[in-house]
């Protein structure tokens with residue numbers, strides 16, 4: 538099936554093609570026609586299934602079919618989501634998929650100043666993407682009018698309920714018109730979720746797509762502890778030693794991506810950088826060269842990596858850990874796709890220890906740590922327990938095997954601990970809470 542079979546308008550098909558998507562995912566195949574037909578939807582779909590485009594594309598089409606509200610341009614669609622990271626990500630997707638349409642959107646979440654959000658809302662928007670708490674703040678201050686909402690999306694419902702948002706959600710619902718289209722997405726269909734669906738949805742189209750293994754389960758992960766100023770050297774060494782032919786490397790900044798690509802090129806490795814400052818044409822060219830094997834190392838920032846979808850990408854390297862733990866999951870999810878094994882290597886210096894801890898809390902998994910001989914960190918090593926090599930058998934199940942394969946003659950500083958027990962991943966907020974109290 539192709540995107541053009543789903544009834545999407547040309548402007549949206551163009552935006553999808555710009556992203557390099559060739560065919561719709563199962564959730565998109567089912568959700569897009571249902572939403573376009575005006576139906577309510579109750580979908581069980583996890584992150585990674587392409588659900589965001591599944592609701593965003595048809596929503597944009599429905600909204601663009603009618604003109605915006607004349608007086609004050611009040612919002613016509615509301616997307617509620619549990620975390621600010623998700624809100625920001627969905628906000629980006631709305632912009633990406635709607636880039637050829639004259640629709641306006643605003644992202645509204647807590648922890649940042651409310652004034653810029655008020656100003657954006659005052660200028661008038663068609664779509665609001667929000668976390669429940671801050672949305673209620675806006676309602677309380679009368680800086681947002683939800684009386685004209687035509688489409689409501691509740692994303693990651695189970696997580697919103699887990700995080701105790703049910704009362705907030707009910708308050709938001711009370712501010713919405715009764716007559717509207719409602720789309721509910723949830724990774725699980727628990728009793729509580731079903732009850733909520735019963736009260737909110739009219740004749741919903743039910744969609745269930747097979748759960749994918751999480752990236753953390755699919756991908757073999759390893760951490761190499763190394764000093765910051767030796768990371769580039771270690772990376773070049775590993776690429777050459779293991780003869781990696783296609784490596785996606787993540788840096789935190791655009792500047793860092795450029796510099797690293799230049800340095801690797803000087804080391805004799807064909808490398809290119811892609812990030813937000815590059816033109817779309819330059820990004821597409823670099824990505825194509827990478828796919829064709831003309832470029833061996835592609836250095837990317839998180840934002841630029843969004844559209845990168847290479848089915849058999851074997852290696853992802855975190856040259857620097859991301860500030861947001863969810864970005865780590867997104868990064869490693871670039872590999873290990875389409876049933877192929879993938880490997881994610883993180884080069885971690887002492888200062889990044891708290892970031893590593895945050896990632897491990899989110900994954901509920903201790904990552905294997907290996908010091909590559911000749912690259913032992915001189916600076917203050919991360920505090921226990923990170924200093925110790927541990928098995929990552931908890932979820933990935935590749936503990937000792939991965940250790941012995943991931944680097945030449947790996948050396949652990951201490952004997953290996955027993956494998957950690959497999960547990961369900963914790964929610965991001967819970968992970969952060971634990972991190973704060975740690």
Ligand code: AMP
Pocket residue numbers: 557558559560561562565583584585586587588589590843844846
């Ligand atoms: P989501 O489940 O919405 O978080 O999407 C997961 C990832 O899949 C995102 O990085 C999207 O850019 C990507 N994606 C969404 N739809 C497609 C598609 N049809 N083909 C390839 N990648 C996609």
